[in-house]
Amino acid sequence: QSALTQPASVSGSPGQSITISCTGTSSDIGAYNYVSWYQHHPGKVPKLMIYMVSNRPSGVSNRFSGSKSGNTASLTISGLQAEDEADYYCSSYTGSSTVVFGGGTKLTVL
């Protein structure tokens, strides 16, 4: 299965909002509400930020929000903070009973 498509990098200043897109197909993102987002600081364990398109696990800041339209999911981070600088990955269940990740987006807080 092909990886989901994410921009290689995004950037924003502290306090601003940014959105990371994740584009799939009608066989994965478009077909299921099983989209999740992960934050990964290099050298650390990935952290679940959003599950089932728009749900936040307990303990995740409400500055993080998720949405989906057609074959594209989005992660929005509002009120950017320096600690948000990390790699972000989307993931989706697929029609082949498998899971696919996006290529990852490096977020730089200017």
Added chain:
Amino acid sequence: QVHLQQSGPGLVKPSQTLSLTCVISGDSVSSNTFAWNWIRQSPSRGLEWLGRTYYRSKWYNEYALSLKSRITINPDTSKNQFSLQLNSVTPEDTAVYYCARDRGAGNDYWGQGTLVTVSS
């Protein structure tokens, strides 16, 4: 509190078999609610889902299509753990390998990660 503890060698020779184990505490590999994943991360590939095992009245194993001929994931209910075997490894299999609990569209608990290097 759920905890996943990984173990296994950090160096594997080309063409040999990579074997890792993930011991679960605070939950059960036989859970009817969750699935148990193996995921790897490398600078060139980012995060890559390898496969999973789960129990829903019977055991299911699902694998990434690109690895289906080389991978086996097995649950061990007597030790409350699950394992990964990846055969015929090449340097391209060098990565940090993670086990993780899938709550349904989201891996909420992760093992500590194991750097596996494929080299002679």
